[in-house]
Amino acid sequence: MRLKVTQIITLFLVLVGISACSPIIKSFYGIKKPQPLDDEQISKYAEKLKLPAADVYRIDTSYLTFILSLDTAKFKSERKNHYQPLQALYFDRSGNPISFHVNCYAGGFPNLKWNRNGNFDTFPPKTQAPLDSILSLERLLDFIRPLTASREFNFAQYDYVVVVFWNRFMKRQSKRLIRTVQENHRLDTIKSVKVIYINDDNLFAAE
Numbered sequence: 001m002r003l004k005v006t007q008i009i010t011l012f013l014v015l016v017g018i019s020a021c022s023p024i025i026k027s028f029y030g031i032k033k034p035q036p037l038d039d040e041q042i043s044k045y046a047e048k049l050k051l052p053a054a055d056v057y058r059i060d061t062s063y064l065t066f067i068l069s070l071d072t073a074k075f076k077s078e079r080k081n082h083y084q085p086l087q088a089l090y091f092d093r094s095g096n097p098i099s100f101h102v103n104c105y106a107g108g109f110p111n112l113k114w115n116r117n118g119n120f121d122t123f124p125p126k127t128q129a130p131l132d133s134i135l136s137l138e139r140l141l142d143f144i145r146p147l148t149a150s151r152e153f154n155f156a157q158y159d160y161v162v163v164v165f166w167n168r169f170m171k172r173q174s175k176r177l178i179r180t181v182q183e184n185h186r187l188d189t190i191k192s193v194k195v196i197y198i199n200d201d202n203l204f205a206a207e
Contacts, residue, residue, distance in 0.1 A: 034169040034204035039147045042199045045168050049175060051197045053149035058199045059165070061206050063143040070134065078132045080104070085204060086112070086177050087165040090124045095137035095155060100129040103173065112173050114180040123188040124160060137161055144198055159191035167201045 037045070039058065046056040067083050081102050090099035101119070105128045106112035119126040137155055140163060146152070155161045164181055166174040178197070185193055 032169045036205040037201045054151040055196045057144040089163045091137040091161045099127040105129045120184040158194040160193045162195040
């Protein structure tokens with residue numbers, strides 16, 4: 001059976017992840033070269049995406065040190081998954097991961113299809129990427145840094161906490177992920193849910 005060009009590109013993305021794609025592939029997805037951003041710039045772009053200022057943070061570059069410290073022999077796929085530029089992680093009240101979504105599992109062309117298998121048709125969504133135990137919510141929060149308007153929160157007060165990794169260098173795809181998460185959030189009318197948005201431009205600009 002002969003594969004279409006779009007199917008080949010999608011398969012390639014699934015295998016290697018967007019962060020390792022060729023310049024040509026990146027251009028199709030609207031991916032630009034990562035540039036360092038200060039807090040004011042992050043806040044500005046977050047405002048353009050209509051993100052609530054109180055819930056916007058940035059990831060510290062020490063997160064990369066943590067990911068790279070994982071044993072490659074034991075955690076090869078986990079390292080790759082947690083080092084993708086676009087992610088949505090869902091945690092329960094205890095801070096344990098229950099649903100995980102990353103760009104290299106989304107597929108789609110020329111836009112990532114986050115809900116291609118109907119994962120986001122229910123809340124919380126069905127996990128897309130394999131769950132692991134290397135990054136609890138409490139551990140992840142150690143790596144986030146507040147911006148001027150960010151507000152502290154106690155995750156134990158919520159039934160679910162959703163963490164969205166976004167950036168400017170993948171603006172179009174970031175916007176689509178954020179919209180998917182927000183639309184999925186609206187499916188829940190009973191549970192208390194906290195959604196926070198973590199910018200990771202500086203993480204990839206430091207490469």
